[in-house]
Amino acid sequence: MIIVKDLKKRYNDFAVLHGINLNISKGDIYGLVGRSGAGKSTLLRCINGLESYDEGKLIVNGMEMSSYNREGLREARKEIGMIFQNFSLLERKTVYDNVALPMVCWKYPNSEIDKRVNELLELVGILDKRNKRPRNLSGGQKQRVAIARALALNPKILLCDEATSALDPKTTKSILALLREINEKLGITIIIVTHQIEVVKQICNKACILENGKIVEEGSVEEIFFRQSPAMKRFLGEEEEINYSIGKSIQIFISEDLNNNAIFTQMALDLNITFSIVGGRMERYGNKNLGFFVISLKDDQYPRVIKYLDSKSIVWRDMMTNIDFIGKKGELKCEI
Numbered sequence: 001m002i003i004v005k006d007l008k009k010r011y012n013d014f015a016v017l018h019g020i021n022l023n024i025s026k027g028d029i030y031g032l033v034g035r036s037g038a039g040k041s042t043l044l045r046c047i048n049g050l051e052s053y054d055e056g057k058l059i060v061n062g063m064e065m066s067s068y069n070r071e072g073l074r075e076a077r078k079e080i081g082m083i084f085q086n087f088s089l090l091e092r093k094t095v096y097d098n099v100a101l102p103m104v105c106w107k108y109p110n111s112e113i114d115k116r117v118n119e120l121l122e123l124v125g126i127l128d129k130r131n132k133r134p135r136n137l138s139g140g141q142k143q144r145v146a147i148a149r150a151l152a153l154n155p156k157i158l159l160c161d162e163a164t165s166a167l168d169p170k171t172t173k174s175i176l177a178l179l180r181e182i183n184e185k186l187g188i189t190i191i192i193v194t195h196q197i198e199v200v201k202q203i204c205n206k207a208c209i210l211e212n213g214k215i216v217e218e219g220s221v222e223e224i225f226f227r228q229s230p231a232m233k234r235f236l237g238e239e240e241e242i243n244y245s246i247g248k249s250i251q252i253f254i255s256e257d258l259n260n261n262a263i264f265t266q267m268a269l270d271l272n273i274t275f276s277i278v279g280g281r282m283e284r285y286g287n288k289n290l291g292f293f294v295i296s297l298k299d300d301q302y303p304r305v306i307k308y309l310d311s312k313s314i315v316w317r318d319m320m321t322n323i324d325f326i327g328k329k330g331e332l333k334c335e336i
């Protein structure tokens with residue numbers, strides 16, 4: 001659906017995108033995360049044709065974006081809806097008129113506009129606000145209007161630029177739930193630019209981390225979590241390693257297909273050992289529970305425990321060397 005290959009973009013002598021490679025498939029909810037200034041919005045604007053690029057390929061819905069003439073680009077952009085942090089609604093128009101605007105611009109017949117706008121307002125849950133002006137709505141309601149307007153022309157792709165950054169946590173949750181519903185019901189591919197890792201955890205199936213115009217981490221949200229790469233830690237501001245200095249410490253990664261309580265009890269029973277759990281965290285990623293625990297082992301327990309974990313295909317990391325990351329059946333094996 002979206003293929004980005006060696007994409008480069010400069011603003012005068014400032015290189016903002018340094019050779020981006022990405023593949024976003026139909027139906028993905030893809031998170032583009034990174035700190036302020038990393039180049040996320042620039043990449044998003046290249047994807048919807050608001051910005052040109054200098055080198056590389058950018059194929060959206062099967063067409064190279066740089067190959068369009070003005071009229072072709074205008075047509076292509078019908079397939080790509082966009083929402084923003086500040087909602088970008090017209091204050092002097094009603095909710096209904098804001099949502100109708102793209103269809104009015106494309107000269108759709110009034111009856112079709114009326115039917116579609118009412119359907120969309122119903123979908124986003126604010127049909128009762130159709131005659132209100134944006135200033136009479138809450139932030140979450142304004143973003144619902146913006147979502148309905150972005151869907152007016154029946155796009156295949158919805159781009160969200162920090163769409164929940166101005167909203168409180170509860171409203172953010174409800175907007176993300178709405179985006180997920182739109183993705184599932186209408187089959188729309190969604191790209192979410194955000195600096196909030198919570199957003200990625202709640203809704204994305206895939207994500208990348210952008211750092212100074214380069215992708216430093218990419219994959220399914222589960223893979224990114226399991227890798228716990230330095231890039232991820234830098235993004236989260238968790239670079240400092242906790243020093244687990246008693247004996248040998250290993251980090252054991254848990255996914256929902258493992259019964260995490262049972263792992264530790266079973267291992268203690270099978271190996272006839274005791275050990276301390278010295279750290280850990282479980283979190284919800286989309287509809288999965290993922291997490292890790294750090295256990296501290298005596299030197300003589302260490303080889304037996306890692307042999308046991310490998311035999312059960314459980315992912316673990318040596319906290320001392322920080323270089324081994326033994327993968328389930330090998331597929332998650334990587335150096336960090």
Ligand SMILES: Nc1ncnc2c1ncn2[C@@H]1O[C@H](COP(=O)(O)OP(=O)(O)OP(=O)(O)O)[C@@H](O)[C@H]1O
Binds near residue numbers: 042043195
């Ligand atoms: N039109 C422009 N002209 C010159 N430099 C620009 C322009 N737009 C963006 N930049 C610069 O490009 C870099 C990336 O900006 P961009 O807005 O893409 O980052 P971002 O990751 O979206 O940041 P934020 O999260 O703060 O929005 C920044 O250093 C910014 O100053």
